Amino acid sequence: MNRVVSINRTFSTLSHQTCRRFHVSVPTLNKDYYKILGVSRNSSDEDIKKSFRKLAMKNHPDKHTGDSRKEAEEKFKEITQAYEVLSDPQKRQGYDLYGEEGVGQHDHSSQHAEDIFNMFFGGGGRQVRRQNQDVLQQVQFTLEDAYKGTTKTISTTVNTSCSTCNGTGSMKKDGHKTCSMCGGMKFVQVRPGFLQECPGCKGQGTTIDPQHRCIKCHGKKTVPSVNSLQVDIKRGAENGDRILYEGKGDHSDSSLPPGRLFVEMVQASHPLFTRKGDDLVMTKSIDMKESICGASVSFKHLDGRQVDLVSPKGVVIKDQSVLEVEGLGMPLEDRPKRFGKLFIQFTVRDCTLTSEQLDGMKQIFGVVDREAKEGQIEMKPRKETRRKEERTSDGGGNGCKVQ
Ligand SMILES: [Zn+2]
Ligand SMILES: [Zn+2]
Numbered sequence: 001m002n003r004v005v006s007i008n009r010t011f012s013t014l015s016h017q018t019c020r021r022f023h024v025s026v027p028t029l030n031k032d033y034y035k036i037l038g039v040s041r042n043s044s045d046e047d048i049k050k051s052f053r054k055l056a057m058k059n060h061p062d063k064h065t066g067d068s069r070k071e072a073e074e075k076f077k078e079i080t081q082a083y084e085v086l087s088d089p090q091k092r093q094g095y096d097l098y099g100e101e102g103v104g105q106h107d108h109s110s111q112h113a114e115d116i117f118n119m120f121f122g123g124g125g126r127q128v129r130r131q132n133q134d135v136l137q138q139v140q141f142t143l144e145d146a147y148k149g150t151t152k153t154i155s156t157t158v159n160t161s162c163s164t165c166n167g168t169g170s171m172k173k174d175g176h177k178t179c180s181m182c183g184g185m186k187f188v189q190v191r192p193g194f195l196q197e198c199p200g201c202k203g204q205g206t207t208i209d210p211q212h213r214c215i216k217c218h219g220k221k222t223v224p225s226v227n228s229l230q231v232d233i234k235r236g237a238e239n240g241d242r243i244l245y246e247g248k249g250d251h252s253d254s255s256l257p258p259g260r261l262f263v264e265m266v267q268a269s270h271p272l273f274t275r276k277g278d279d280l281v282m283t284k285s286i287d288m289k290e291s292i293c294g295a296s297v298s299f300k301h302l303d304g305r306q307v308d309l310v311s312p313k314g315v316v317i318k319d320q321s322v323l324e325v326e327g328l329g330m331p332l333e334d335r336p337k338r339f340g341k342l343f344i345q346f347t348v349r350d351c352t353l354t355s356e357q358l359d360g361m362k363q364i365f366g367v368v369d370r371e372a373k374e375g376q377i378e379m380k381p382r383k384e385t386r387r388k389e390e391r392t393s394d395g396g397g398n399g400c401k402v403q
Contacts, residue, residue: 031100033082041096045087046277052083056117061110073110080113083120089334119244119262132259133250139263141233143270147302147330149235156229156261159222161254165214169221175212179205222252231263236278236333239267272299278340279329288351291317297344301328309344319348 034041037051056079057063064072085091085103094102118134139154161167170176178184181200190196197203213219231243242262249259273280286295295317297309309325311317322345329340353361362369372378 031078031082033086033095036078036082037086039086044277048083048086052079052087052120055079056083056120060117076117077108077110077113080116081108084116119242131257132253134259134262135249136262136264138266139231139233140266140268141237142268143273143275143330144302145233146235146237146267149237149336150233152231152233154229154231154263155226156248157224157226158248158250158258158261160225160251162214162217162221162223164216165221167221167252167254169214169217169219170208170212171214172209172212175209176206177209179207225251229261229263233265234333235331235336237265238333239265239275241265273302275330276343278332279343280340281343281345283345283347285347285349286317287349291319291346291348295346317346317348319346321346 034043037048037055039047039051043051056076059072059075059079061069061073061076085095091103094104096102135156135158137154137156139152141150141152145152162169165171168176179186179198179201182188182198182205184205186198186201186203186205187195188198188200198205201207208214208219214221217223227248229245229248242264245261245263247258248261251258267275273282275281282299284295284297294311294313294315296311299307301307307328311323317323322343324344325342327339328342332338332340361367
């Protein structure tokens with residue numbers, strides 16, 4: 001039986017079929033990556049990241065034992081696969097249009113899933129790769145750097161195998177002797193049934209004869225190696241972004257490939273702007289006159305150009321209200337010619353009116369002075385001696401007083 005398949009199909013339920021009536025071949029769409037990550041189809045990159053972080057931690061196979069481990073392993077693979085596609089703008093677009101067929105070949109191995117996890121968490125998962133340790137290093141950048149894009153040179157320090165002793169720690173080939181503390185067992189018994197790594201040889205089983213100890217690494221087998229690295233801060237780069245450098249990590253064991261180096265971006269705070277995704281937020285304090293009659297906002301943007309803004313005519317700016325301007329936010333990382341929004345949050349200051357100003361206002365609003373008539377009780381301004389917590393709790397501060 002043929003079914004008519006609507007273009008706005010549900011991704012999770014379709015299998016491969018040909019719709020004869022329209023001669024349209026419907027691609028195999030058996031996995032809904034959005035559903036797997038528990039996000040909506042128009043969710044932001046940030047939402048996808050957040051959801052992946054939560055689900056990947058929960059379903060990591062190392063957190064499960066017995067029967068539930070197999071299930072977690074499958075789920076973990078599914079989550080990382082969904083994340084791999086939806087976190088890549090190109091793959092995501094391909095998937096949105098053509099489903100899994102629009103994404104290309106997938107690596108379905110557990111190792112690949114583990115690699116994605118490690119890339120995301122910077123080696124926080126289990127180290128199953130036969131290679132040296134991954135290294136995480138941070139690079140500081142400013143909002144200006146992320147607005148314009150720049151390159152930073154950082155110095156990285158990783159351990160490499162000592163070339164003087166070929167990573168043995170000893171200048172002589174037979175300079176090692178069996179550890180006297182553990183007798184070469186690598187472990188010592190601390191109490192019946194409990195073993196601990198031997199402190200004498202640090203679990204090596206042998207120690208280096210002091211007279212043959214390597215003069216360069218002093219028996220440590222590794223030496224620190226300092227390198228300089230050019231880090232590309234792309235336009236739109238965000239706090240917490242990580243760049244992966246294959247083969248630039250730890251290389252203590254020369255018989256294994258070097259580990260990976262992750263450089264994490266750390267954004268310094270900015271005196272004027274706070275970043276919220278692709279948008280910028282700034283605050284502006286205005287007085288009551290500006291609140292009623294309109295306000296202007298001027299500042300130097302992150303690229304140094306002068307920006308002058310004015311509030312919309314006839315709009316009263318209330319305390320804590322927000323106005324927005326399109327295109328004055330951050331450049332979008334994947335489309336650097338497009339920009340987010342700028343939000344300006346207003347606070348309206350305390351103000352003091354002269355008696356002439358007050359009279360003028362009364363005239364405009366047609367207000368007649370109120371005086372207590374018989375039977376009416378006059379309220380008094382609250383005394384300033386009240387307790388501090390009372391002052392903060394009634395949200396005061398925006399009223400006006402007369403000079
Ligand atoms: Zn020992
Ligand atoms: Zn050495």
